[in-house]
Amino acid sequence: MLFVTPFLIILLTSDYSKGEIHLHAFKHQRVNCNEKTVLQCNISSPTPLNVVQVFWRKQDEEDFKCDPTSDNNPPGFECNYTEKSLTLTISNPTPANMGAYFCCIKTDSGHGAKHINVSIGECTGELSNQIAGPNQIQCSFNSVYPGAVINWFHYDKDLTSKSTTTSLLNSDGTFNITSVLNIQDDKKKYTCSLWSLEQGRYLNQEIEVPYHADSSPSSRISTQHRLSWTLIFFSLMYFD
Incomplete structure (x- = not known):
């Protein structure tokens, strides 16, 4: 009214x-x-x-x-x-x-x-992805408008049914939308896309999310540290 x-x-x-x-x-x-x-x-x-x-x-x-x-x-x-x-x-x-x-x-x-x-018009917001846990990857679209859902794919295979999506309404009228995909097979690449139910089309470009079974923030940091110590070791050998 x-x-x-x-x-x-x-x-x-x-x-x-x-x-x-x-x-x-x-x-x-x-x-x-x-x-x-x-x-x-x-x-x-x-x-x-x-x-x-x-x-x-x-x-x-x-x-x-x-x-x-x-x-x-x-x-x-x-x-x-x-x-x-x-x-x-x-x-x-x-x-x-x-x-x-x-x-x-x-x-x-x-x-x-x-x-x-x-x-x-549309608010594209900020996009991010990360490893959420063992056999899980996460994709987030923050400060987007209008409200939407996240669909997951491995090439042409739709994996959305294996994911869980949450949507949070912000005070400025935008949405923070996050989805976690449960992975059963160790594929090399996944794609998450934001689909608008209101407009019947994708709002954002697809995001490719690489995944490896042993990948995690801690394992990536450890690899970097091992590489640094290796370089120091060879440097010392060279100068001797």
């Missing part, structure tokens, strides 16, 4: 003082995840305006207010006003920032408001 604060209801249903104030804005704006975005309302009037106040509101968030004259605006937002426009900058857009934003203006002769519906 659409919810609008009482103040915005007054702005949207009241007369614009005989058409003296005109606000123009694109009703829908799709923004890129984590890419600075500017929302803009253009202001025009056939007569000079004596502006009392300009600000931005967000639907369903009563505490959200961005005022160009205030130093106490919502974190991650900046608003500016000129005689011809009112802008709202979202410094680092995330899914939590989606919704309807209203640019509002009050003058001594009237008031007005326009809304912009903000949606967000």
Whole structure:
């Protein structure tokens, strides 16, 4: 159900003082995840305006207010006003920032408001993989959007049924998705991919995860140490 604060209801249903104030804005704006975005309302009037106040509101968030004259605006937002426009900058857009934003203006002769519906594209996030334990490998997609599942493959063979996937919703609206694959055969390479149930397609490129039965973080460190001591030993023999 659409919810609008009482103040915005007054702005949207009241007369614009005989058409003296005109606000123009694109009703829908799709923004890129984590890419600075500017929302803009253009202001025009056939007569000079004596502006009392300009600000931005967000639907369903009563505490959200961005005022160009205030130093106490919502974190991650900046608003500016000129005689011809009112802008709202979202410094680092995330899914939590989606919704309807209203640019509002009050003058001594009237008031007005326009809304912009903000949606967000995909968030690719960070990808990683590691050995999770004996006969297990792990693949993680952190800070991704929209929500998805991880599919596992060995070449064309689908191994997803042998894995366990967990999904955690972050405060910014993104997801941390982790999957652990139980390995029965010692194959050389596995592939994990992120599949969007909402969009019906893969969101991220496939990640090749090499695996060896004896591989683990500790065994790799030990191998490096053995190699270092070997080099030192041969160096000493050479100089003697």
